Amino acid sequence: MQRFGMTIRLAPGSAERYKEYHRAVWPEVLSKLTDCNIKNYSIYFKDDILFGYYEYHGSDIKADRAKMAADPKTQEWWAIMDPMQAPLETRQEGEWWAEMEEVFHLD
16 A cells, blocks of 8 residues: 655645535546545645545556546546646646655654
8 A cells, every 4th residue: 555645736726626525526427436446535724735645555556546537427526626726836746736755754
């Protein structure tokens, strides 16, 4: 299992709409996350900053990410979410949410 932390900003004025969508994430999107070996996924919010955490339980994250990106319902969800988000300038090439370095963990 791999743990991932990531962050992104919300576009000004998007917080309430973003939270509203996440109170009722589409079942197809949730199913695709599970299908792509993602578990224990949480998103936290503070001052228009989002922090996401998930655990990856598969063996090929690149393939699972590609499978998720190819899913039409996930693409539809992202088309709604993306304009509400403001990616960090310091993210790596190809990232939307900036992945974070884990510096401490306690089981």
